[in-house]
Amino acid sequence: MNYSEDGGSPLQNDYGHQSSNTGGKAANKGGQNGNQKKNQFMTPADYLSREQDIYGGDLNGLEDMIDNSQDEERQIDSLNADHASSFFSQSFKNQLNQNQILTGFNMSDCTQNLQIKQLQQLLHNEKSSPELLPYQTILIDKVTKLINNQEQQLQAPVRDTDDRFFFNIHKMELERVKYMLKSYLRTRILKIERQVVYIIEKDLASLLSDPEMQYAWTLYENKKNYFQVAMFNKIPTTLNPFEKDQLEERMITVPNSSEFVFARFLKSHDVFHFTKDIEAKIDKDNIYFLPYSWIKESLQVGEAELV
Amino acid sequence: MNYKNLTPQENEYFAENELIQIIPNFKEDQFQFISGTFGPFRPAKPVTVPLWLAIYLKSRNKCSIQLPKWLDYSCLLTIKSIEKEIVAEFSPDLPYYYYEIATLLFNNCSDEFSGVGQQSSNLQKLKSVIEDIYEVRKEKLLKSIRSVKAEDTPIMNLSSIGAVELNQVRPAFSSAYSILYQMQNLMEQNADETQVV
Numbered sequence: 001m002n003y004s005e006d007g008g009s010p011l012q013n014d015y016g017h018q019s020s021n022t023g024g025k026a027a028n029k030g031g032q033n034g035n036q037k038k039n040q041f042m043t044p045a046d047y048l049s050r051e052q053d054i055y056g057g058d059l060n061g062l063e064d065m066i067d068n069s070q071d072e073e074r075q076i077d078s079l080n081a082d083h084a085s086s087f088f089s090q091s092f093k094n095q096l097n098q099n100q101i102l103t104g105f106n107m108s109d110c111t112q113n114l115q116i117k118q119l120q121q122l123l124h125n126e127k128s129s130p131e132l133l134p135y136q137t138i139l140i141d142k143v144t145k146l147i148n149n150q151e152q153q154l155q156a157p158v159r160d161t162d163d164r165f166f167f168n169i170h171k172m173e174l175e176r177v178k179y180m181l182k183s184y185l186r187t188r189i190l191k192i193e194r195q196v197v198y199i200i201e202k203d204l205a206s207l208l209s210d211p212e213m214q215y216a217w218t219l220y221e222n223k224k225n226y227f228q229v230a231m232f233n234k235i236p237t238t239l240n241p242f243e244k245d246q247l248e249e250r251m252i253t254v255p256n257s258s259e260f261v262f263a264r265f266l267k268s269h270d271v272f273h274f275t276k277d278i279e280a281k282i283d284k285d286n287i288y289f290l291p292y293s294w295i296k297e298s299l300q301v302g303e304a305e306l307v
Numbered sequence: 308m309n310y311k312n313l314t315p316q317e318n319e320y321f322a323e324n325e326l327i328q329i330i331p332n333f334k335e336d337q338f339q340f341i342s343g344t345f346g347p348f349r350p351a352k353p354v355t356v357p358l359w360l361a362i363y364l365k366s367r368n369k370c371s372i373q374l375p376k377w378l379d380y381s382c383l384l385t386i387k388s389i390e391k392e393i394v395a396e397f398s399p400d401l402p403y404y405y406y407e408i409a410t411l412l413f414n415n416c417s418d419e420f421s422g423v424g425q426q427s428s429n430l431q432k433l434k435s436v437i438e439d440i441y442e443v444r445k446e447k448l449l450k451s452i453r454s455v456k457a458e459d460t461p462i463m464n465l466s467s468i469g470a471v472e473l474n475q476v477r478p479a480f481s482s483a484y485s486i487l488y489q490m491q492n493l494m495e496q497n498a499d500e501t502q503v504v
Contacts, residue, residue, distance in 0.1 A: 102402050104376030105328040110355040112326075112343035120321065127311060146341045165367070166335060169360065173340045176359070179320070258492070260484040262465070262473055278460055287473075289452060289480075290462040291488055307403075307473065 087302050088121070089114055091266040098285070116177060119143055121305050123184045128306035129299070130259040130292055132191050132199070135209040143181055150174050192216050196223070198252050257293045264288075267303045312478050315407075318470050322407035323359035328373040330354075331364065358408065362415045372416050377401055378409060380429065383436045390443045395451065397444055399467040406471035409437045441471065448472050452480055461488055 092114060100107050118139060126133055151174065158167045192199060192212060199205075200220045205213050224242055232240045241247055268284040274294040282288070287307060288295075298304035324342075330353050337346040338360075345356045353373060356364075364370040376382065377400055389398050402408065412419070413434055420430040448468060455463045461484065 099326065099402065102375065102377055102400065103327070105326070105353075105355060105373065107326055107328075107355045110326065110343060110345045113341060116342040120324065127313065143341075150341050166338075169338065169363065170340070172359070172363065173338075173342065176320075176324075177341045183317075256485055256489070258485060258488050260461070260481045260488070262477065262481075274462065278462070280460070280462055280464075283464070283466075285467070287465045287468050288462060289455060289465055289484075291485075294462070307470070 087266070088118055092117055094266075095285075113146075115139060115142055115146070116180070119180055119184065123180060123187065125299065125306045126184060126187045126191075128261050130255040130257060130261075132188065132195060132204070132207050132255075133299075134207050135188070135212065137209060140181070140184075140209075143177070147174065147178055147181065150177075188212065189215070193219065195253065195255060196220050197247065198254055201247050201252055257296070258291045260289060261292045261295065262287055262289055262307050263295045263299070263304050264307050265298065265304050311481075313470075313474060315471075315474065318404065318474060319407050319411065321470070322404035322411065323357065323362070325358050325402065325404060325408060326355050327358045327361050327375065327408075328353050328355050329361045329364065329370040330373065331370040333369050358411060362411060365416050372412065372419050374412065374419060375402075375408070377405070378412065378433070380432055380436065383433065383440065387436060387440050387443065390440060390447070394447065396464075396466040397447065397468050401440075401467070401469060403467070404470050406437065406441055406469055409433070441469075444469065444472050445475065448476060452476060455484065 096107065096112075122133075122136060122139070150170070154167065154170055154174065158164050189212070192208070192215065196216050196219050199208070199216055208216060227242070228240075232242070237243055241251055264287050265282050265284060267282075269282040271279050272282045273279045274290070295304050295306075299306070330351060331348040332350050333348060334350060335346065335348040337344050338356075342357070345360070346354055348354055361370065361372050365372055377386070382400075386398050386400050389400075413430065417430055420433060448465065451463060451465065455461060
């Protein structure tokens, strides 16, 4: 149960690092050295430490800033991360009410940060959807900032045994949030690796963050170079699909958008039109088993979540 | 590695984020977490905290955990009989992570289950009734998901199914039905083309 000792997540596999290694290997094959690789794309871990670097020089000023901005940053009940958020906070309140009825507890004495709840929802969506979902820049930046603030605060040395105990609890909580964020970024990296040709050829850069796009480009270029060295140098140029302006459709693996998913609707509809022939009554908070393409729009506006 | 499927450990992690009530036996100010503020902690005053914190404090003998309302023998028996009665739906009286929460509580605070006037086998009874509910719901889920018609209306309302049941059917059924659905679409396309000709 004690996650704080090793500073790790409940699951130890750090895919972020794994994938950066595979990228590194490919980079070496392409004839680039390790140092260049480091500058070219960021691993999720680099991404986490990015903001720390920015503030690194001025720690005293930062502490003041944290004190002032802490409550503002946490945004307990209001949230403006994106357009879907007001709906999200409403549906979250409903969930909380439902939870209170189920457990019989009065939970009014605690306040939860909706951003973390939203991150959990994002992670679930990302894990279950066949397509890569848009990167939530604002939310992720905010969560990264919160993590860095908390990390700074936990740097003060603690001597008292009693304080040490509570210090460890805060550290555990920090590691749990970090795990969730890393898990989200890792899931995306895995998806990007699988769909890299599709992402580059169809120009889906709007779905990716800058470091992710850099990573995708490097991976794509290295793959291309590798194919060139391993095979295309030995066959006529006309047979090389990369020499053409565009890859043929059949050579691109398109994510299967009709894949069946389990989704929870956060809003009821008396009649919900999935296609022009098919309609159904949708009940709030119920879980449905249906093709992904049908729920895509509800997912985008935050009226449904994948589970 | 398949990123799509959640491991039981990941589900346990999410279950640990659910809230539960404890009665602390120490005095401390609010905990200012990233995920929210909890407390202040005063002896004998119930406080809502995430499950992982409750279990951690419990392991250090710093609190006693209040069991959720649904984790009660008579309550679970009612749920079980309801589950057996209704064929198409699942009882909404259990939370999404009911199995994980119950298992975590069974393993980490077994002493909370032997209340006053209760038999000492209370924990065993609870464990077996949770298992029973899980089995009943699993059977029902398999039955209803088998009845999904990919060619007709490929949608199925599973009402409030739990994470543990979903996890079992997700990998197999999700890909199987995707293939069925694609084949159906292909057949329709072919049928259209032959009509045009």
